[in-house]
Amino acid sequence: MAMVPRNLQRRVASSQPRIAISVEFKNDSWEFVGGFGEHTRDMLATVLDQSEDCVKILDPDGRVEFMNRNGRCSMEIDDFATVSGKPWHTLWPEDAANQVRDALAAALVGRSSRFEAFCPTAKGTPKWWDIQVSPVRGNAGDVLAILAVSRDVTERHRAMESLTTMAHEMRHRLRNAYAVSGAIALASGREYPGASDFAEALAQRLNGLSAVQGSLIDPGEREQLPALVARIAHSFDPDGTLIRCDGLPAIDLGEQAVRLLALVLGELATNSLKHGALRDARPLDISAGEHDGVLQLDWREPLAVSLAGATSPAEGSGFRLMQRMARAHRGSFRIEQRDGELAAHLEVPVAL
Incomplete structure (x- = not known):
């Protein structure tokens, strides 16, 4: 790491001519800011106004004491006096006001919190916000004020709605x-x-595949691992003689984990039906376990004779899709051919 000079030159923009100030570099932010002396207030105001987020400082009772200039613009507030001193939660729609109250209560006991909520601007423009609420502590550790930073995520939200x-x-x-x-x-x-x-039998299988596709796009509520695997297996093996998945642990899966497993198991079963064990009516095994909140699922099937010595499935587009999806869900996926079998291993946090 490069050495930082202990004395840094800072120029502070204020109503006065630009002034060069010598500041001793310190790790403590209070001491660092205090080094600007009489220009501290101008420096802090300038820094806050540069933020594109809506930065607010609230008193311990949750009343608005400060809002930066760009924040007033994004909230379409022409006169700060119209919101100054008002309880912050009253500026939100009722369905979001409870989240704001909870965040303020957490800040008063020293905890930070983050949430997303809808709130139109002062002029009625619909917007979505990503809000971080944090306590502002004094040197003694007591909460002197509350910092609330709201980022406009309306475009992202609209894009997600479109998708x-x-x-x-x-x-x-x-x-x-x-x-x-x-x-x-x-x-x-x-x-x-x-x-x-x-x-x-064909119509029954098509109906099952329709249900699997539904899990990929709209998994709905949480689901336990055995029920999810059994439902997907039934779509590809209605008689229950080829996909052996008994004894799976009763792991409660979150919505995103359900979606990822539906994708991976559906892709593996489709490949097996086209090229592997299911095509040749040979059984395969699915097993799973959980360690430190991470699901570890294994798929093993005998390698089809026609695929022996062929290009590894890890080079196909289906594998790359499953690997990208696993990484997007803070997990991992790998597949390999060994000892006459195809082995796939998926890891994903169960609480997603």
Whole structure:
């Protein structure tokens, strides 16, 4: 690490001509700021006004005492006097006001908190905010004030809403396609009675695949691992004779973990149905465990003879997709061929 000179030259913008001030570098921020002497107030105001976030300082009772210039602009507040001294929670819609109250209560006992909430501007412009609320302590450790920093995340929120809308539309279209395919299979079975059993099994599998696709896009509530794996396995192995997944631990999975597992298991089963053990009607095994809040899931299947010596599945686009998704969920995924079998290993936090 490069050495930092103990004496730094700082120029402070104020109403006075630019002044060079010699400041002794210290780790303690109070001492550092205090080194600016009579210019401390101007320096702090200038720094706060440079932030693109809405920076507010509240008294211990949660009343607004300060809001930086860019914050007033983003909140479309023309005159600070209209909000000065008002309880901060009263500036929020009722459904977000409780979150604000909880954050203020936490700050008073020395805890920081963060949340996202909707709040229109003073002129009614709809906006979403990412809010960090922290206590401001004195030298004795007591809470002198509360710092609230709100970042405008409206564009990100709108982008997520658009993606969610598109995902639901894709799910609707895909389910319709599965439903139509299943109906065609059943109609064909009625025309050719000798194929009716096959047609019924095909329609059942298509319905199962539709349910798996639903888990990828809209997993809904939390789900336990055995139920999720059994539901996906049934879509690819209706008779329950090929995918062996008994004895899985009853791990409670969060929504994002459900989505990731549905993706990975669906991809692995699809590949097996196309190229591997499921295609050849050979059994495969799924096992899992939990360590320090991380799910560790293993998929093992006998390697198809036609794939022996072939390009590793770790070089395919499906593997890269599963690996990217695992990393996006603070997990990991790997797959390899060894000792005549294909082995995949997934790790993901269960509480996502």
